Every structure is written in structure tokens, then in C-alpha cells.
Amino acid sequence: MERYEIEAFLTLAEELHFGWTADRLHVSTAHISKTIRRLERRIGVPLFERTSRRVALTAIGARLRQDIGPAHEQIQQAVRNAIAAGRGIVGVLRVGFFGSDSALFLHTVSDAFRRQYPDCQVEIVELQLHNGLSMLQTDQVDVELARYPADHPDLACGPVLFTEPKVLAVSSQHPFARRSSLSLEDLAQVKLLRNPATMLEVWDEFHSPRHTPSGRPIEHVPGSETFLGQLALVGAGKGVYPEGGRAMRFYVRPDVTYVPFHDAAPLEWGLVWRATRETARVRAFAHTAHEVATAINEPDRP
Known part of the structure; x- marks a missing residue:
């Protein structure tokens, strides 16, 4: 079944009215009728009983609604979760680090970040030389504080945060x-x-x-x-x-x-993340890290 067929069927099963279904889906009544007829031809039996006074599900239509309704809702919820994760600064952000010096900096950034975004939890995760890249590629961490360069087609980098000899x-x-x-x-x-x-x-x-x-x-x-x-x-x-x-x-x-x-x-340090996994959380954390690093590097600025 195509997505629009599923939406038309489930909405009509709920409304039991072609006009109201069309209004909810912002299409014409004729479009809903055509979609349901096409679906019934493919399945081979009527899904709705239609009279001039009422629309009702057939037994097979009711069974189909029972089977696909929860799965459709699960897909819709997954999409809503993805949108919330991409746009909202909530949930959990996992940040990887190499070495005690990096951990100290990230905890300072995390404290500043949580003050601005109290609904987003930051988990600081220790990395090793052998697993730093794989932890990022397998989404076990969302962002890493790493030494540049990090030239890779799958990676995105923030600004340089600090340098060292x-x-x-x-x-x-x-x-x-x-x-x-x-x-x-x-x-x-x-x-x-x-x-x-x-x-x-x-x-x-x-x-x-x-x-x-x-x-x-x-x-x-x-x-x-x-x-x-x-x-x-x-x-x-x-x-x-x-x-x-x-x-x-x-x-x-x-x-x-x-x-x-x-x-x-000098060696340069900055945040690295997967380009395809960039979210509002990642961008906000990178911005906070840059603010913290600037304050550390320029303590006497006005």
C-alpha cells in the first residue's frame, strides 16, 4: 500500500464520511473515492459498505484497520521523534573525548550548555585511540572533541577551539x-x-x-x-x-x-560530528563550546 492509500483508508475508517475525510486530508471527495476503489480492487473485496445514508467498515475492512493502524501510528511517532530531535534541544547528547585535558574542557562546556538548555542531558564518554572514529560512525557518540585535521567525507567540523604546541x-x-x-x-x-x-x-x-x-x-x-x-x-x-x-x-x-x-x-582542537547526524543539539553544543573557548582564551575581553 502507498502512504496516501493508508492515510485515506485509516482516515475514512475513523470518520466514516467521504466529505469529512477529504477535508481532513485536504483533497477532493472524488480523490478519496477513487483511492478507496483502487485499494479495494487490489485487495479483491470491499472494505466499506456504502449507502446514501451511511458508510461502514466491512469485516475485512475492520480487520485491515486493526492490523495496519498501530504500525502506521508507530511510523508517525517515529517521524515526530526525528523532527523533535532535529529541531529541539532536548534529549541526550553524547560527547566523546580523548585524554584528561579534553575531559576537563568538555565538563566546563557541558555545565554552560545545561544552564542554557536544561532539557538536554550531556553524557561525557571517554574514547581510546582505537575506537574514536568507530564510536562516531556507529552513533555511540554524537560529537567528539578531536585534534584536527579530520578531513573525511562523512564528517563535519566546528571552529578551532584551542591550540597547543x-x-x-x-x-x-x-x-x-x-x-x-x-x-x-x-x-x-x-x-x-x-x-x-x-x-x-x-x-x-x-x-x-x-x-x-x-x-x-x-x-x-x-x-x-x-x-x-x-x-x-x-x-x-x-x-x-x-x-x-x-x-x-x-x-x-x-x-x-x-x-x-x-x-x-601548533596543534588544533575542535568538535567533530557526522554530517548526516547534525541536529540542533549538536549545533547548540558546538556554539556553546566556542563561547567557552573564547572566554578561556580571552579572559580579559570586555
Whole structure:
């Protein structure tokens, strides 16, 4: 059955009047009559008894109404729910994060967001290196705070929220640990811990390149599926790991030293979500995050 046939049948079954049915559906009475006749021909039996005085369901018509009525209402409710989720800032918004520093920022954003939209609950979800993209793709989280770039045809990105210097995590026993700074060319002398294969290729190549800027090859060795696992390997002298400067404050370890790069561009952070899953909740949260980040970055603005 076509959608318009279902609507015509169920409305007529409720009104039991062709004129009133036509008025409710904003069509002509002749259109309703034609639609019902076509439906009855397809089914092979009358669905309504018609006289000059009354319209009534036949036994088969009543059974058909009983069978398809609840399913039609369920579909209509699903559509109403989708519209409410897309337009209204209500329900639950699940926001993913990598690392303690990101969690601190997101909780600040969440508090500000809830003050503006008390009917929308925010769930902060911890992600790992191996599942960040899949959690987004399978709708286990609605939006993530991630390090850019996030170039992917399925993803949409908000504005840059904050930046941090790029550093190299090395064993405290490594010769680089005694350096005040490093060059990206120095990566040709060490073994970079490999990220999980499930990460965005453009992200992995940007943060853990296969070659230095001058084209010298960089050796990669197996790493861990979690950031803490990567740091444990670094501390054990199994390799080095490029990271952001905020790790120097949030992930202090006696076996790991963070050495800044003097020739690397700052790393950028922002919110990422699936373009086809963008809702009013996502847009509002991204806007709030930008306001919070601006206030943090410019505390003395008027």
C-alpha cells in the first residue's frame, strides 16, 4: 500500500464520511473515492459498505484497520521523534573525548550548555585511540572533541577551539630528553610508535608522518591501542610518540620527558560530528563550546 492509500483508508475508517475525510486530508471527495476503489480492487473485496445514508467498515475492512493502524501510528511517532530531535534541544547528547585535558574542557562546556538548555542531558564518554572514529560512525557518540585535521567525507567540523604546541614524548633516558627543543627532521633518528589502524588516515599521517619535511624516512614500530599504553611503551624505551603540549601538565611521568618541536605548527582542537547526524543539539553544543573557548582564551575581553 502507498502512504496516501493508508492515510485515506485509516482516515475514512475513523470518520466514516467521504466529505469529512477529504477535508481532513485536504483533497477532493472524488480523490478519496477513487483511492478507496483502487485499494479495494487490489485487495479483491470491499472494505466499506456504502449507502446514501451511511458508510461502514466491512469485516475485512475492520480487520485491515486493526492490523495496519498501530504500525502506521508507530511510523508517525517515529517521524515526530526525528523532527523533535532535529529541531529541539532536548534529549541526550553524547560527547566523546580523548585524554584528561579534553575531559576537563568538555565538563566546563557541558555545565554552560545545561544552564542554557536544561532539557538536554550531556553524557561525557571517554574514547581510546582505537575506537574514536568507530564510536562516531556507529552513533555511540554524537560529537567528539578531536585534534584536527579530520578531513573525511562523512564528517563535519566546528571552529578551532584551542591550540597547543607539538611535543615529542621520549623516554627520560633517551638522549633527546636532554634537549631543550627538537626539529621535525630529528624524527628520522628515532622510532615512532604506530597508532591503531582504525584511526583516520589523514589524522595519522599528519601527527605521525612517514617522512620528515625534507623527505627522510621515519621508522614506525608497533604501538598501543590507548594513549596510556603508548606512554608506557615510551617510558620503557620502545619508541617515541608525538603529542600535544598539554600532556606536559596532565600526564607527568618520571619515565617520560616531553620535548617541544621548535619548527612544528601548533596543534588544533575542535568538535567533530557526522554530517548526516547534525541536529540542533549538536549545533547548540558546538556554539556553546566556542563561547567557552573564547572566554578561556580571552579572559580579559570586555
